Amino acid sequence: MSAVRKRLRRGRATSRNPERTRGLLLQAAFQEMYRSGFRSADLDAILAAAGVTKGALYYHFDNKQALGHAVVDEVIAKSYSPKVGAAFTERQEPHRRCGPHYSVHVAERRRP
Secondary structure (H helix, E strand, O other): OOOOOEEEEOOEEEEOOHHHHHHHHHHHHHHHHHHHOOOOOOHHHHHHHHOOOHHHHHHHOOOHHHHHHHHHHHHHHHHOOHHHHHHHHOOOOHHHHHOOHHHHHHHHHHOO
């Protein structure tokens, strides 16, 4: 048996790669939260967009709030300068921490 386990998922072979899975979850969560807002973000939609299972989500994050904090800390705050990123260091609800910054982040990521 090889060191990297392969399994069939939706007709394609995938390897277990926790870092890649976490990245897919964060990007899918960001898009869903941008589209629907944190409170209305649908975990099933995030899972479908990322192409992972609910077990994978809960392996990386304890709950939806932890996922929201990770989106703010690892996706949004890292794309800003240190001065702006410092505003994200407060610990409060994810939707309150990033509010208007979602649209700025999406606009910057869409630039060629």
